[in-house]
Amino acid sequence: MKTIKYIIFFSICFVISCTTSLPYSSLTKHNLREILSTYPKQQDHPDTAAIALLSYSKIEMLKDGTQIAQHIKRFKIFNERGYHLAKKSIRYREGYEQVKIFYANTIMSDGTIVSLDKKDIKDYSPYSEDELYTDIREKKFTMPGIEPNCIVEYAYEITSVKPTLPYDLFDYVFIQHRIPLKENILEIILPKGRALQMAYFKTDMKPSVRESDGKIHYTFKTLDQPEIISEPDMPEIVDRDVFPQYYCWTLGDWSIVSKWYADLTKQQMQSNAELELFTQELIAGQKTEKDIIRAIFYFVSQKIRYVAVELGPHTHQPHLAHEIFKKRYGDCKDKTTLLLVMLRIAEIEGLPCLVPSVPEAFDKSAPTIHAFDHVIAVVPKKDGAYYWLDATNEVASVDAVPFDAPRDVLLVNMDGSYKFIKTPAPDDAKDYADLQRSVIVKESGDVSTEDINYFYGKVAEDLRYEFKYMSPEKRKQYFEKKGMEVSNLELLNLTELELPFIIKVKGSKKNHVQKLEENVMILSDVVKIPTYDDLTASKTRKYPISFDTFYLTKRKHIYHFPQGYKLRTIPVNFKREDPFNEIQIKYNLAGNVFSIESKSKDFRYKIQPYEYDAFKNNALERQKYKKSVSNIILEKE
Structure with missing residues (x-):
């Protein structure tokens, strides 16, 4: 083997202080000759572009409900098809989360080490060209010195200083991926008195559990998992009947989520004289409840533009209803809130429903706010059915089913109580x-x-x-x-x-x-x-x-x-x-x-x-x- 060279572009201010310890230090701190000789080769995995040598995550919940997450990734890239693994984007919320990068290195096939230069880490808004104004940002970098049979490694930390919902920890882990996975470790640390709940699918693995210094440590570990080789029209990886996976959560029940969201929404359901007058004029002459709902729904869905201003608390909290009306724009939660307020002015009860982002992966036994990314409104009918009102859908009729397949949604009452209801399927006689x-x-x-x-x-x-x-x-x-x-x-x-x-x-x-x-x-x-x-x-x-x-x-x-x-x-x-x-x-x-x-x-x-x-x-x-x-x-x- 050629003499190992070190090309260091990593400035000292970029490395976290020595007081922070990582369970897996950089390979550059070890005997590379010995380590590299033990790693798999392309002939060991002829169909794959790379192998994940290590995927380590540690999530610690602190006593105040904030969280610190550390991640260490290490890949061996066999060929050009694996070069995408040399790119990384770390998403965070400015003012709510802080990111530190501990190390990021490429180890070339001859043992040469090329470290990432701090100036090559770009910080930008991923939604700058969309109708979305947000404090979500990304630290993005691409590793230097990439070639076949190189190794890339990086370690970083995200600290949550203002959590969306305190004490809400949720993590979804897929045991298999599109490339082989040699070692996969998840460590979750909770304050004593907080319980971690778990659900497993197609796996019999269980975590090791230990208590130390007033904390409970849960460690999940899997080894030598083969890659998932794609087949036409195969199920998505979230399919629990097909692919091994597990997830963990800490909330005790859904009332924590529903009460939290009800409180956020009630604060913003404020009308004013202008909105009340407009609503009364809009529904004047409408004879039935359905006519009134139709008039209000079509106004909000068609005349209030979809523009998402998700800055500060407004990732989940709507803006004030009368402000949405005045500006004539808002996102799903804004438009739903305005719709509910206008219905209330018309003396009609409407309620918000939280919609799961991935219906196939949604589990009603695992409460977390992180399951949802959409809000619609419902109005109960006398026969027990509902009007399903997606105020972001400007081409939906007042009688339309909301989705192309049934899904469970979380109906939130304004007193903080909740229930799950299932949206109806399209009707062959109507759709x-x-x-x-x-x-x-x-x-x-x-x-x-x-x-x-x-x-x-x-x-x-x-x-x-x-x-x-x-x-x-x-x-x-x-x-x-x-x-x-x-x-x-x-x-x-x-x-x-x-x-x-x-x-x-x-x-x-x-x-x-x-x-x-x-x-x-x-x-x-x-x-x-x-x-x-x-x-x-x-x-x-x-x-x-x-x-x-x-x-x-x-x-x-x-x-x-x-x-x-x-x-x-x-x-x-x-x-x-x-x-x-x-x-x-x-x-x-x-x-x-x-x-x-x-x-x-x-x-x-x-x-x-x-x-x-x-x-x-x-x-x-x-x-x-x-x-x-x-x-x-x-x-x-």
């Missing part, structure tokens, strides 16, 4: 797409088309929003990109949110029907059916295939053939009812008019690895059918 097309086929193979597409309920929202902010030319280009020469485009009910959004478009397509011979034409690829070709090429699966819900889609395409043409063969109707997809296709021929009608809907479902062969056989039947109808032949008599 669906109905796509209708009429095609006139010419002798040349060119076609003229007329589409009338109806989008109902929740299905309409994304398209409504997209088309609302498109210029007329962009709207036209939307269809031109699909190969249509547009002659007329009409949008109906773009802003009438309780009516279906209708898009009417007329146009033409060249050579849409292929003319093989003088009297033979082929209509190709007009039958839409999911065949899952991308999921059936592998011989085996290690992980499940994860399907998600998608709305009901109806289609009816009518083809008018030139006089004298007929189908060589009428396709056979098709129907499948699988747990992940239901589809039905019907054909009809009347004279020279040929129609294809279909219904299709996807469902949330997982195909387990042991079911993979059966799934492939299922998909094969779909593929065979699609090929059988991929070319529909027209012949002239």
